[in-house]
Amino acid sequence: MSVEEISNSLPEAAEEVQTNNENMEGEPEMAYDESPREGYVLYRDRKEWADLEPVPQDDGPNPVVKIAYSERFRDVYDYFRALLKHDEKSERALALTAEAIELNAANYTVWHYRRVLLQALEKDLRVEMKYITAIIEDQPKNYQVWHHRRMVVEWLSDPSEELQFTAEILSQDAKNYHAWQHRQWVIQEYKLWAGELEYVEELLEEDVRNNSAWNQRHFVISRTTTYSPPKVLEREVQYTIRQIKKAPHNESAWNYLKGILQPTGLSSYAGLLEQVEGLQGSCCSPYLLGFLVDYYEEALETNGGKYNLTETLNKALGLCDLLAQDQDTIRREYWRYVARTLQSKYDSGETSPPPTEQQ
Amino acid sequence: MAINGTQIKDVVIKPDAPNSLILDKHADYIAAYGSKKDDYEYTLSEYLRMSGIYWGLTVMDLMGQLDRMNQEEIIDFIKSCQHDCGGISASTGHDPHLLYTLSAVQILTLYDRVKAIDVDKVVDYVGGLQQEDGSFAGDKWGEIDTRFSFCAVATLALLGRLDAVDVGKAVEFVLSCMNFDGGFGCRPGSESHAGQIYCCTGFLSITGQLHQVNADLLGWWLCERQLPSGGLNGRPEKLPDVCYSWWVLAALKIIGRIHWIDKAKLRAFILACQDEETGGFADRPGDMPALLKALWIRDMTGTVPGNQLLKEGFGYCPSQ
Numbered sequence: 167m168s169v170e171e172i173s174n175s176l177p178e179a180a181e182e183v184q185t186n187n188e189n190m191e192g193e194p195e196m197a198y199d200e201s202p203r204e205g206y207v208l209y210r211d212r213k214e215w216a217d218l219e220p221v222p223q224d225d226g227p228n229p230v231v232k233i234a235y236s237e238r239f240r241d242v243y244d245y246f247r248a249l250l251k252h253d254e255k256s257e258r259a260l261a262l263t264a265e266a267i268e269l270n271a272a273n274y275t276v277w278h279y280r281r282v283l284l285q286a287l288e289k290d291l292r293v294e295m296k297y298i299t300a301i302i303e304d305q306p307k308n309y310q311v312w313h314h315r316r317m318v319v320e321w322l323s324d325p326s327e328e329l330q331f332t333a334e335i336l337s338q339d340a341k342n343y344h345a346w347q348h349r350q351w352v353i354q355e356y357k358l359w360a361g362e363l364e365y366v367e368e369l370l371e372e373d374v375r376n377n378s379a380w381n382q383r384h385f386v387i388s389r390t391t392t393y394s395p396p397k398v399l400e401r402e403v404q405y406t407i408r409q410i411k412k413a414p415h416n417e418s419a420w421n422y423l424k425g426i427l428q429p430t431g432l433s434s435y436a437g438l439l440e441q442v443e444g445l446q447g448s449c450c451s452p453y454l455l456g457f458l459v460d461y462y463e464e465a466l467e468t469n470g471g472k473y474n475l476t477e478t479l480n481k482a483l484g485l486c487d488l489l490a491q492d493q494d495t496i497r498r499e500y501w502r503y504v505a506r507t508l509q510s511k512y513d514s515g516e517t518s519p520p521p522t523e524q525q
Numbered sequence: 526m527a528i529n530g531t532q533i534k535d536v537v538i539k540p541d542a543p544n545s546l547i548l549d550k551h552a553d554y555i556a557a558y559g560s561k562k563d564d565y566e567y568t569l570s571e572y573l574r575m576s577g578i579y580w581g582l583t584v585m586d587l588m589g590q591l592d593r594m595n596q597e598e599i600i601d602f603i604k605s606c607q608h609d610c611g612g613i614s615a616s617t618g619h620d621p622h623l624l625y626t627l628s629a630v631q632i633l634t635l636y637d638r639v640k641a642i643d644v645d646k647v648v649d650y651v652g653g654l655q656q657e658d659g660s661f662a663g664d665k666w667g668e669i670d671t672r673f674s675f676c677a678v679a680t681l682a683l684l685g686r687l688d689a690v691d692v693g694k695a696v697e698f699v700l701s702c703m704n705f706d707g708g709f710g711c712r713p714g715s716e717s718h719a720g721q722i723y724c725c726t727g728f729l730s731i732t733g734q735l736h737q738v739n740a741d742l743l744g745w746w747l748c749e750r751q752l753p754s755g756g757l758n759g760r761p762e763k764l765p766d767v768c769y770s771w772w773v774l775a776a777l778k779i780i781g782r783i784h785w786i787d788k789a790k791l792r793a794f795i796l797a798c799q800d801e802e803t804g805g806f807a808d809r810p811g812d813m814p815a816l817l818k819a820l821w822i823r824d825m826t827g828t829v830p831g832n833q834l835l836k837e838g839f840g841y842c843p844s845q
Contacts, residue, residue: 382716
């Protein structure tokens with residue numbers, strides 16, 4: 167008997183497996199359990215629904231090929247359409263919307279109708295909060311569920327659970343775009359700024375590359391202390407440089423550093439150039455080099471007199487060349503553009519021309 | 526892949542991945558999609574049917590196979606989706622929404638049959654969704670998002686009725702969503718995201734306000750989406766996804782920086798996302814294909830010029 171090799175079954179053409187949908191709202195989520203559970207009765211077989219005539223789906227363009235889909239799905243939605251048609255506002259309608267949502271939580275019309283029912287029937291919104299909490303936990307990447315939660319929070323005027331809830335969702339996926347939007351809305355609407363910076367720091371401790379957390383950091387500071395007080399700016403610059411030392415190849419950190427310094431200018435921050443140049447040894451990255459290019463570019467523009475223009479221009483051009491040819495070749499067109507722009511703006515004829523570009 | 530001792534979040538394209546465009550498979554995939562009315566995925570996507578039709582039609586048009594789709598039935602379908610308020614829904618029996626109002630107008634523009642619906646009412650509907658701060662709600666339930674700003678002005682521009690809204694205020698709101706990295710999010714303060722950036726640059730193009738964008742800064746952020754595999758992600762430190770080829774590339778085209786992407790590498794990534802058996806494209810090589818990806822992909826392979834793509838996307842060419 168020959169020995170069979172057991173191979174790790176890697177996906178066909180991808181090294182990193184990522185089975186959850188990376189998009190904000192991807193394909194409609196399929197409910198896998200489509201065969202009715204034992205004891206489940208289709209609506210068309212329920213006595214108490216006999217008064218309602220189900221309304222079959224009518225999409226328009228004719229089918230050529232018929233493939234059977236879930237009987238339960240068709241049945242529930244036939245009755246949902248019937249309820250809509252009769253504008254029925256009842257407990258059974260509300261219950262059915264829950265089932266329709268379970269089958270397809272992205273169907274915005276079902277959510278609309280549920281909200282109409284909640285109001286018409288004057289339902290206990292605390293119960294609804296529990297309901298939407300469970301739905302979101304199950305399907306956190308869906309516009310409708312988050313919007314529904316927001317409506318309920320607004321109706322209740324009660325944001326007290328929201329920070330904890332969004333934190334819980336973010337603990338499962340720290341970059342969930344919907345969760346962040348909801349969190350930002352709650353904080354801003356109900357002025358819940360206290361403790362948010364600490365929360366952001368916790369997240370960055372866990373994953374310093376979490377771009378959403380960096381964005382949140384900016385969100386909080388720009389809307390509370392702002393970056394104007396020198397102590398705040400100093401603190402943030404040093405914080406960011408520390409994070410860069412931990413993980414040099416981190417686009418978010420570098421974007422943040424550039425972003426917070428842009429208003430006052432990179433070159434106006436004392437000692438910054440030395441700090442960044444000092445990182446080149448152990449923490450070099452295309453971002454660091456790009457930052458230096460930005461720095462030199464700004465220096466050339468402001469021409470504060472303390473810079474030797476030719477030397478600065480040559481440094482910048484040298485870096486652009488290094489990036490285009492070696493360190494960030496995929497973006498060579500960008501770096502060549504930057505070099506050309508600098509050359510045409512500042513070259514007084516004393517600089518050496520850049521190496522011939524390889525086409 | 527590791528650089529400087531740290532893992533880069535990316536995928537690797539295997540050598541046996543598809544490397545040429547299997548056009549007929551894709552055309553068949555789309556043509557068949559509309560015919561599988563009882564198909565589960567088709568049923569499940571009823572809530573976005575109008576957009577699905579638009580995407581499918583545009584791809585077929587790009588492939589020169591628009592005549593395979595049933596124009597009159599589609600137009601009748603659209604008519605049946607216009608509500609009393611003027612807004613258009615994703616499908617019959619659904620509520621009106623800006624997203625599907627735009628898709629409907631785009632389809633009718635494609636067929637040059639805009640008059641099939643009550644245009645004045647559509648305009649009223651769109652105008653009525655503008656808020657005091659210039660933003661747009663998606664529908665009467667009030668969700669605010671820069672996506673809806675784009676939908677609103679794109680719809681009105683196609684109908685020649687931009688006058689129906691306060692464009693200045695609308696611009697003000699969108700600009701308030703510009704972030705420290707030059708990108709845009711869905712609301713002020715929201716993280717920059719390629720999809721939102723597409724909507725905002727599209728918006729600014731339509732309203733003649735592209736000069737308000739820092740094209741070099743935003744262009745750099747956008748070309749930073751390209752990973753070593755050649756694919757594009759939607760924001761820093763996320764995996765590449767083929768749909769971002771559209772959002773990112775279209776945005777770059779709008780701001781005149783499309784050449785900052787390595788075209789050959791992107792092309793290879795996109796082709797590798799094809800499903801050779803069923804047609805269609807997956808979000809990244811090896812995953813299951815989905816209709817919604819197919820459109821964006823078609824042009825990214827470079828056989829159709831960018832202007833053509835945007836013409837289909839907006840119904841006209843935005844100024845560069």
